[in-house]
Amino acid sequence: MSNRQMQTDVILIGAGIMSATLGSLLKELVPDWKITVFEKLSKAGEESSNEWNNAGTGHAALCELNYTSEKKDGSIDISKAIKINEQFQVSMQFWAHLVNSKLIRNPQDFIMPLPHMSMVQGEKNVAFLKKRFEAMSQNPLFQGMEFSDDPEKLKEWIPLVMEGRTSNEPIAATKIDTGTDVNFGALTRMLFDHLKAQNVEVNYEHSVEDIKRASDGSWELKVKNLKNGIVQRHKAKFVFIGGGGGSLHLLQKSGIPEGKRIGGFPVSGIFMVCKNPEIVAKHHAKVYGKAKVGAPPMSVPHLDTRYIDGKKSLLFGPFAGFSPKFLKTGSMFDLITSVKPNNVLTMLAAGAKEMALTKYLIQQVMLSKEQRMAELREFIPNAKSEDWDLVVAGQRVQVIKDTEAGGKGTLQFGTEVITSADGSIAALLGASPGASTAVSVMLEVIKKCFPQHMNEWEAKIKEMIPSYGVSLMDNPELLHEIHSYTAKALGLDKKVAVAR
Numbered sequence: 001m002s003n004r005q006m007q008t009d010v011i012l013i014g015a016g017i018m019s020a021t022l023g024s025l026l027k028e029l030v031p032d033w034k035i036t037v038f039e040k041l042s043k044a045g046e047e048s049s050n051e052w053n054n055a056g057t058g059h060a061a062l063c064e065l066n067y068t069s070e071k072k073d074g075s076i077d078i079s080k081a082i083k084i085n086e087q088f089q090v091s092m093q094f095w096a097h098l099v100n101s102k103l104i105r106n107p108q109d110f111i112m113p114l115p116h117m118s119m120v121q122g123e124k125n126v127a128f129l130k131k132r133f134e135a136m137s138q139n140p141l142f143q144g145m146e147f148s149d150d151p152e153k154l155k156e157w158i159p160l161v162m163e164g165r166t167s168n169e170p171i172a173a174t175k176i177d178t179g180t181d182v183n184f185g186a187l188t189r190m191l192f193d194h195l196k197a198q199n200v201e202v203n204y205e206h207s208v209e210d211i212k213r214a215s216d217g218s219w220e221l222k223v224k225n226l227k228n229g230i231v232q233r234h235k236a237k238f239v240f241i242g243g244g245g246g247s248l249h250l251l252q253k254s255g256i257p258e259g260k261r262i263g264g265f266p267v268s269g270i271f272m273v274c275k276n277p278e279i280v281a282k283h284h285a286k287v288y289g290k291a292k293v294g295a296p297p298m299s300v301p302h303l304d305t306r307y308i309d310g311k312k313s314l315l316f317g318p319f320a321g322f323s324p325k326f327l328k329t330g331s332m333f334d335l336i337t338s339v340k341p342n343n344v345l346t347m348l349a350a351g352a353k354e355m356a357l358t359k360y361l362i363q364q365v366m367l368s369k370e371q372r373m374a375e376l377r378e379f380i381p382n383a384k385s386e387d388w389d390l391v392v393a394g395q396r397v398q399v400i401k402d403t404e405a406g407g408k409g410t411l412q413f414g415t416e417v418i419t420s421a422d423g424s425i426a427a428l429l430g431a432s433p434g435a436s437t438a439v440s441v442m443l444e445v446i447k448k449c450f451p452q453h454m455n456e457w458e459a460k461i462k463e464m465i466p467s468y469g470v471s472l473m474d475n476p477e478l479l480h481e482i483h484s485y486t487a488k489a490l491g492l493d494k495k496v497a498v499a500r
Contacts, residue, residue: 008201010026111183267397303315398411
């Protein structure tokens with residue numbers, strides 16, 4: 001072990017979209033701060049941020065039915081959808097700023113315009129979708145949303161889905177053309193290229209083995225170079241743990257009280273990928289359905305047009321899988337070693353509560369390819385097995401914690417930021433909508449961890465994100481301006497022209 005201790009202002013653990021975003025924001029706000037990044041893998045964006053490890057949906061709550069719920073009185077609660085849409089608008093503004101400032105280029109390499117649709121079958125679900133449409137279409141954020149239960153109109157919108165459909169069961173869909181497909185892997189790599197050009201030190205194949213509080217209040221990290229085995233010590237005033245599923249173990253090693261009584265449960269995803277170009281060419285949308293009873297929200301079935309490496313693809317899923325690993329490249333002991341004396345009761349309570357989820361996961365793991373094809377045929381009646389392959393997507397660690405509303409051992413399905421009381425360390429846990437809300441989430445980290453700087457930074461933040469601190473829903477004129485600004489900067493107002 002080297003006795004030399006490296007000193008830096010900020011350490012970012014993990015080279016995914018969250019660290020890339022936080023690093024990019026800080027470099028705009030305080031260019032002279034020294035930032036160091038450690039990533040276990042050989043390049044950026046290889047775990048959860050990788051384009052094959054997530055759905056590639058620009059999550060703006062335009063099509064995801066799990067962001068809207070029916071209340072007891074029959075009305076539709078769209079508050080979560082509003083929050084997520086506003087957060088995605090923040091991400092779009094920051095990306096537009098980076099493009100206009102020539103800090104990143106060729107936005108079409110990471111974001112493409114694509115209609116977002118919700119599709120349901122059955123009388124009860126059609127009634128729900130219509131009520132949801134009525135509630136959302138009155139809100140400026142969801143302007144332009146259309147609803148149809150006319151099979152002829154649906155054949156225009158989703159010809160592949162309607163082709164060969166013989167059931168008389170009612171079917172309906174909503175469609176909005178302002179949706180996007182986002183390649184978060186490509187965006188992550190672009191942001192790290194930008195950070196390296198701004199003199200950020202990015203260390204690949206470096207694993208953070210331990211995190212300890214130093215006597216002066218800063219943080220000391222033990223970092224192993226995986227290429228030569230050399231271990232070095234690095235000190236920083238601020239540490240961000242953005243290691244995806246690996247964040248929980250590192251948070252536990254920090255010993256901060258805010259990290260206690262928190263557990264994690266891993267769920268993996270499996271997608272079906274179409275390998276027949278003729279089928280791929282027939283579909284042009286992200287079409288989200290309704291989750292089955294007992295299924296976690298991240299398992300909402302969807303049929304997605306994707307743009308990966310300039311090529312149009314078609315994916316269906318996700319099917320849930322189970323592995324005790326917290327990362328795709330993790331250890332089979334990740335789950336068991338995350339159980340500590342301070343969270344064991346929380347974990348046991350979750351196990352007792354979530355029997356339906358456990359049963360669902362077992363059923364999903366046991367599915368044959370033909371059983372998966374049967375689920376795909378609910379979307380594409382004429383789907384042929386030989387046209388589709390299985391691809392294992394990323395691992396997601398769902399947060400388990402004690403909450404007032406849910407009690408002990410409540411499974412959380414969103415993104416959680418854990419910060420120490422003094423703001424010197426922060427960790428990001430959880431899953432969807434994750435990457436889509438990265439800018440909003442990282443601004444929250446900055447606000448919590450650097451409150452003493454917020455007054456001096458606010459003008460720059462507003463320059464990068466014109467709607468910062470303002471509700472777009474309550475300011476339709478500003479919303480329209482921002483839509484026009486981001487669409488132009490990101491090329492979303494141009495026709496899509498990619499290899500098919």
